[in-house]
Amino acid sequence: MGARKAYNKMSPGYNDRHSTATVGRMRAREMRLIREFINQKDNPLVLDVGCGTGYHLHFAGSMIGIDISEGMLEKAAGSGKPVVQAAAEALPLKDESIGHALCFFAVLNMCDFHKAIRELNRVLKWKGLVLLSVASAWDRGYRFRHKLVTEHRPHDEELGIGGERLRMHLFTRKELEDAFKGNGFKVEHFGSSFVFQKPEWKSVGGFRPGEAVKLLLEKIVPGTKHYGSVYFAVFRKVF
Numbered sequence: 001m002g003a004r005k006a007y008n009k010m011s012p013g014y015n016d017r018h019s020t021a022t023v024g025r026m027r028a029r030e031m032r033l034i035r036e037f038i039n040q041k042d043n044p045l046v047l048d049v050g051c052g053t054g055y056h057l058h059f060a061g062s063m064i065g066i067d068i069s070e071g072m073l074e075k076a077a078g079s080g081k082p083v084v085q086a087a088a089e090a091l092p093l094k095d096e097s098i099g100h101a102l103c104f105f106a107v108l109n110m111c112d113f114h115k116a117i118r119e120l121n122r123v124l125k126w127k128g129l130v131l132l133s134v135a136s137a138w139d140r141g142y143r144f145r146h147k148l149v150t151e152h153r154p155h156d157e158e159l160g161i162g163g164e165r166l167r168m169h170l171f172t173r174k175e176l177e178d179a180f181k182g183n184g185f186k187v188e189h190f191g192s193s194f195v196f197q198k199p200e201w202k203s204v205g206g207f208r209p210g211e212a213v214k215l216l217l218e219k220i221v222p223g224t225k226h227y228g229s230v231y232f233a234v235f236r237k238v239f
C-alpha cells in the first residue's frame with residue numbers, strides 16, 4: 001500500500017506542488033490527446049484511473065474517477081463527478097461498461113501494469129481508447145548526458161513521495177507497447193516529451209531560466225522525438 005500512504009500524505013499540497021510551467025506543458029500535451037481522440041459529441045463514459053485530485057475529471061461530460069488514495073479522492077470529489085476508492089488492478093466495474101479510459105501522470109509506473117492493462121481491457125467497450133502518460137526509461141537522472149551513456153532498458157527506481165519510499169517502474173517504448181498489444185490493444189499514437197528538461201515538481205510559478213529554451217530545443221533537434229522522460233500514448237481495444 002505504498003502509493004496509497006504516499007499520496008494520502010501528499011494530497012494536501014499536490015495541486016500547488018504541480019502548478020509549475022513545465023507541468024503546465026505536460027498538462028497541455030495530455031489535453032491535446034483528449035481533444036484529438038475523444039469525441040465529446042458521442043458523450044462517452046470516461047474512466048479516469050488514478051484520477052488523483054481530479055485534474056482531468058472536468059474535461060468530459062460523463063466521467064468516473066478511481067484512485068487508491070482517499071486523500072487524493074477527497075480533493076477530486078470537488079469536481080462533482082463520481083469518484084471511487086479502488087485499485088487499478090481490480091476495477092469495481094462491469095465488463096465492457098466504459099467508453100474510454102485516462103491513465104495520466106505515472107499511474108501505470110506505480111501499479112502492477114500488466115494487471116491494470118488486463119482490467120482496462122475488461123471494462124472497456126470494443127474500440128475503446130486508453131490515453132496515458134508515463135515516465136519512460138529515459139527518465140533516469142533526467143540528464144541527457146546520462147541518457148546517452150546509459151543502456152536504454154526498463155528498470156525500477158525507488159522514489160521518495162510524501163516521505164514514503166515508492167517503487168516506480170520506468171518503461172521502454174517497446175515494453176509499454178508490447179504490454180498493451182499482448183492484452184488486446186493496438187497502438188493509435190505514441191510520442192514523448194521532456195528530452196532535455198524534466199517536469200519541475202516544486203512550487204515555482206513560471207519557467208525558470210532556461211526551462212522554456214530546453215523544451216523548445218527538443219522540437220528543433222532532429223531525432224529526439226522518442227527519447228523524452230515522459231511518454232504519451234493512446235491504445236485502442238481491438239479484441
Ligand SMILES: C[S@@+](CC[C@H](N)C(=O)[O-])C[C@H]1O[C@@H](n2cnc3c(N)ncnc32)[C@H](O)[C@@H]1O
Pocket residue numbers: 003004007049050051052053054055066067068069072086087088089103104105106107110111112
Ligand atoms: C502522480 S498522481 C497522478 C494523478 C492524476 N492522474 C493527475 O494527472 O494529476 C498518481 C496517482 O495514482 C494513484 N495510484 C497509484 N497507484 C494506484 C493504483 N494501484 N490504483 C489506483 N490508483 C493508484 C495515486 O494515488 C495518485 O493519485
